[in-house]
Amino acid sequence: MAVNNQPIIRLTNICKSYGDTQILKNINLELEAGKFYTLLGPSGCGKTTILRTIAGFTDATAGQVFFDGQVINDVPANQRQLNTVFQDYALFPHLNVAENVGFGLKLHKVAKAEIETRVQEALKLVQLADFGDREISEISGGQQQRVAIARALVMRPKVLLLDEPLSALDAKLRKDMQYELRDLQQRLGITFLFVTHDQEEALAMSDEIFVMKAGEILQGGTPVDIYDEPINHFVANFIGESNIIPGKMLQDFEVEFVGKRFECADAGMRPNEAVEIVLRPEDLDIVAADQGKLVVTVDSQLFRGNYFEIVAYDNDHNEWLVHSTNPADEGTPIGLTFDPQDIHVMRLNESEAAFDARLERYEDDDE
Numbered sequence: 595m596a597v598n599n600q601p602i603i604r605l606t607n608i609c610k611s612y613g614d615t616q617i618l619k620n621i622n623l624e625l626e627a628g629k630f631y632t633l634l635g636p637s638g639c640g641k642t643t644i645l646r647t648i649a650g651f652t653d654a655t656a657g658q659v660f661f662d663g664q665v666i667n668d669v670p671a672n673q674r675q676l677n678t679v680f681q682d683y684a685l686f687p688h689l690n691v692a693e694n695v696g697f698g699l700k701l702h703k704v705a706k707a708e709i710e711t712r713v714q715e716a717l718k719l720v721q722l723a724d725f726g727d728r729e730i731s732e733i734s735g736g737q738q739q740r741v742a743i744a745r746a747l748v749m750r751p752k753v754l755l756l757d758e759p760l761s762a763l764d765a766k767l768r769k770d771m772q773y774e775l776r777d778l779q780q781r782l783g784i785t786f787l788f789v790t791h792d793q794e795e796a797l798a799m800s801d802e803i804f805v806m807k808a809g810e811i812l813q814g815g816t817p818v819d820i821y822d823e824p825i826n827h828f829v830a831n832f833i834g835e836s837n838i839i840p841g842k843m844l845q846d847f848e849v850e851f852v853g854k855r856f857e858c859a860d861a862g863m864r865p866n867e868a869v870e871i872v873l874r875p876e877d878l879d880i881v882a883a884d885q886g887k888l889v890v891t892v893d894s895q896l897f898r899g900n901y902f903e904i905v906a907y908d909n910d911h912n913e914w915l916v917h918s919t920n921p922a923d924e925g926t927p928i929g930l931t932f933d934p935q936d937i938h939v940m941r942l943n944e945s946e947a948a949f950d951a952r953l954e955r956y957e958d959d960d961e
């Protein structure tokens with residue numbers, strides 16, 4: 595028997611332009627069934643346009659949208675087996691909670707008794723079982739957000755598209771909802787494609803993240819892969835905090851920066867190739883100045899609750915961010931040490947495909 599392992603959603607070479615402005619540039623992505631995916635990128639990079647193209651609210655200028663192996667470019671939005679949760683929830687203020695959730699089923703002429711059962715089921719999933727009779731104006735922002743999710747889930751979609759659904763919530767509620775959404779996705783086992791410009795949210799919730807910039811997907815991968823091995827300056831800078839320092843690859847597993855040679859875990863570049871190195875602030879340890887692999891001078895610091903964030907400069911005027919459990923004295927030199935494995939070396943203009951191929955090649959060589 596054939597095993598169905600094709601992606602539930604596949605985009606091939608999707609382009610979108612408004613007039614002369616190209617908004618999406620050759621987007622290719624695949625979503626497997628049952629996983630939590632996130633499109634992450636700054637405002638205006640095209641995240642919503644990708645969601646709208648998948649949902650059928652926007653036509654691509656070129657390229658194909660596949661759902662379960664079938665091209666769906668010409669399938670109207672209301673006939674696609676997916677639902678969208680919008681940023682502003684788009685609830686109907688004149689309908690109560692249950693009526694809002696059951697609206698789509700009523701439109702599809704589902705029998706009244708079945709609507710009632712499915713609405714109750716959906717409200718239970720989002721922990722609002724007793725709220726069916728409430729007016730929308732009588733529930734909180736977080737509850738409205740859950741009604742919007744219940745309204746989408748009641749249609750039993752195979753894929754749920756979520757466009758910045760947590761952005762209207764305050765920080766505490768937003769965090770609670772991150773857990774709830776992640777838990778809900780795991781319990782239901784349906785595919786979520788979530789849009790956010792909040793990198794912490796993306797790292798916390800996703801099985802896989804696609805990092806976008808100006809209409810392109812720069813890198814896709816698990817949160818750990820993207821955090822540990824960003825392919826370029828933009829991704830390294832956008833995901834987490836990092837020190838990005840110019841350097842030179844001397845040979846495989848040996849890099850030079852701030853005028854010193856260091857062992858590292860990267861390879862496959864040309865000798866003397868200009869590169870950038872990434873060292874995360876939490877991977878740096880402070881020692882006495884004469885014992886450091888590098889010496890930097892402390893410029894300023896902020897107390898962040900469970901650590902001090904120290905800003906320091908080396909002799910080449912590179913800024914270094916260091917997370918430390920102890921404060922440092924401003925204006926004084928300190929030593930920094932780090933594990934060679936924590937140095938990540940990036941080529942200056944490497945595509946994701948070339949990066950992946952190089953990684954594969956030298957990981958094979960290692961064996």
Ligand SMILES: Nc1ncnc2c1ncn2[C@@H]1O[C@H](COP(=O)(O)OP(=O)(O)OP(=O)(O)O)[C@@H](O)[C@H]1O
Pocket residue numbers: 612617635636637638639640641642643644791
């Ligand atoms: N109907 C339209 N006509 C012209 N330009 C549009 C239209 N819709 C979107 N755009 C432009 O396309 C670009 C991408 O918009 P999109 O909403 O996809 O970005 P986004 O990454 O979701 O941003 P945000 O995080 O701010 O929601 C923006 O520059 C936007 O102004």
